Amino acid sequence: xxxxxxxxxxxxxxxxxxxxxxxxxxxxxxxxxxxxxxxxxxxxxxxxxxxxxxxxxxxxxxxxxxxxxxxxxxxxxxxxxxxxxxxxxxxxxxxxxxxxxxxxxxxxxxxxxxxxxxxxxxxxxxxxxxxxxxxx
Amino acid sequence: xxxxxxxxxxxxxxxxxxxxxxxxxxxxxxxxxxxxxxxxxxxxxxxxxxxxxxxxxxxxxxxxxxxxxxxxxxxxxxxxxxxxxxxxxxxxxxxxxxxxxxxxxxxxxxxxxxxxxxxxxxxxxxxxxxxxxxxx
Amino acid sequence: xxxxxxxxxxxxxxxxxxxxxxxxxxxxxxxxxxxxxxxxxxxxxxxxxxxxxxxxxxxxxxxxxxxxxxxxxxxxxxxxxxxxxxxxxxxxxxxxxxxxxxxxxxxxxxxxxxxxxxxxxxxxxxxxxxxxxxxx
Numbered sequence: 001x002x003x004x005x006x007x008x009x010x011x012x013x014x015x016x017x018x019x020x021x022x023x024x025x026x027x028x029x030x031x032x033x034x035x036x037x038x039x040x041x042x043x044x045x046x047x048x049x050x051x052x053x054x055x056x057x058x059x060x061x062x063x064x065x066x067x068x069x070x071x072x073x074x075x076x077x078x079x080x081x082x083x084x085x086x087x088x089x090x091x092x093x094x095x096x097x098x099x100x101x102x103x104x105x106x107x108x109x110x111x112x113x114x115x116x117x118x119x120x121x122x123x124x125x126x127x128x129x130x131x132x133x134x135x136x
Numbered sequence: 137x138x139x140x141x142x143x144x145x146x147x148x149x150x151x152x153x154x155x156x157x158x159x160x161x162x163x164x165x166x167x168x169x170x171x172x173x174x175x176x177x178x179x180x181x182x183x184x185x186x187x188x189x190x191x192x193x194x195x196x197x198x199x200x201x202x203x204x205x206x207x208x209x210x211x212x213x214x215x216x217x218x219x220x221x222x223x224x225x226x227x228x229x230x231x232x233x234x235x236x237x238x239x240x241x242x243x244x245x246x247x248x249x250x251x252x253x254x255x256x257x258x259x260x261x262x263x264x265x266x267x268x269x270x271x272x
Numbered sequence: 273x274x275x276x277x278x279x280x281x282x283x284x285x286x287x288x289x290x291x292x293x294x295x296x297x298x299x300x301x302x303x304x305x306x307x308x309x310x311x312x313x314x315x316x317x318x319x320x321x322x323x324x325x326x327x328x329x330x331x332x333x334x335x336x337x338x339x340x341x342x343x344x345x346x347x348x349x350x351x352x353x354x355x356x357x358x359x360x361x362x363x364x365x366x367x368x369x370x371x372x373x374x375x376x377x378x379x380x381x382x383x384x385x386x387x388x389x390x391x392x393x394x395x396x397x398x399x400x401x402x403x404x405x406x407x408x
Contacts (some may be wrong), residue, residue: 001259002271002272003236004169005168010363033405034273035309035405036242039236041245041250043247048368049315049365050315050361051361052197054350056349057348060347060358060361061209063215063347063348064345064358064362068204068340068341068394073200076155076196077192078190078192078193086193089186090196090200090201093185093186093197093253094231095230095252096184097185098236099370100236100311100370101311102403109340109403111315112315114315115309118246126142131238131240133170134224135171135407138307138373140347142381145300173374175373175374176383177382177384178386179383188404204340211332211335212335222332223335225323226337228322229320229367234371265383267381269307271399
């Protein structure tokens with residue numbers, strides 16, 4: 001049994017944002033066992049799973065990624081869409097735009113410390129579209 | 137309903153290559169709703185989703201990854217298969233060898249600006265095998 | 273047909289560890305065709321697929337990732353859980369905590385040189401929980 005829904009996440013600016021509750025609020029009733037697949041329809045943001053407790057993890061993560069792929073590199077040719085655009089594309093490919101999470105006993109089977117993050121890599125982000133597919 | 141097919145992508149050299157059309161041409165008819173899983177059976181290349189419009193994104197992406205994991209690092213021990221081999225393994229793990237894409241109304245539900253890339257990390261690549269699994 | 277099982281991997285220290293056989297030993301009988309999804313319930317380790325032959329690949333991979341995200345960065349705020357903790361979170365997001373692998377003729381359809389790795393990013397790791405979901 002496959003079900004699918006598509007929705008928008010509210011606008012956020014550059015950063016790693018915990019969105020577990022916002023995602024769960026958009027989902028239909030989950031099957032007893034299966035998989036949830038989340039797919040972000042964009043190329044300058046990403047989805048990941050990381051620590052859901054200390055907000056310092058989120059700010060440090062943003063700093064680490066801003067150093068991993070720096071802006072203003074003299075060799076960039078794709079610069080027309082802003083200094084933050086090409087680094088955002090690279091970070092999106094490093095992190096990835098989709099997640100697959102097991103469903104167990106009708107709930108997402110995340111670890112105790114795991115949460116779902118939207119990684120917004122544009123300085124000023126926009127609404128982001130997600131396709132959620134549930135395989136039961 | 138699960139279906140599966142295996143095929144080869146034609147040889148390409150180092151770079152980020154847009155392969156959406158080549159992939160779609162290998163797929164059977166898609167179900168109304170479901171998931172397409174693509175799996176690359178190699179350890180020195182990868183699959184990702186990124187911008188399908190400006191070719192500068194693809195050349196900048198290659199440059200960014202060539203700087204992220206440089207060749208000729210004095211601490212490399214795995215050097216027998218060529219200077220490009222160990223960095224290719226690391227880049228493959230950073231990007232990943234599989235993609236899962238939602239199917240909606242019988243078509244891949246990619247964002248407007250999203251395309252499927254083969255990331256060839258060997259200087260001279262070879263034919264690359266893909267397993268495509270469709271869950272309906 | 274969906275089946276699911278949850279198990280622990282034995283403790284390992286920092287490094288890239290080949291775990292294909294340990295994973296397969298925990299799986300029930302596989303369907304003829306389908307997908308295996310592996311999900312690691314932690315935020316300072318990861319799962320990836322890479323070369324299963326030369327052990328130098330595994331030690332070089334550890335060195336590459338230790339240089340990609342260095343410890344002791346002066347800008348880190350999340351330092352209470354040890355110097356290796358924040359880099360471990362970042363590496364976990366770069367590599368990812370889940371894998372999806374095709375099943376063909378009742379077996380994992382990996383490439384000849386592909387193996388499943390546990391990437392342990394803590395200096396001293398702990399038992400790691402995995403959820404394995406099989407879609408047939």
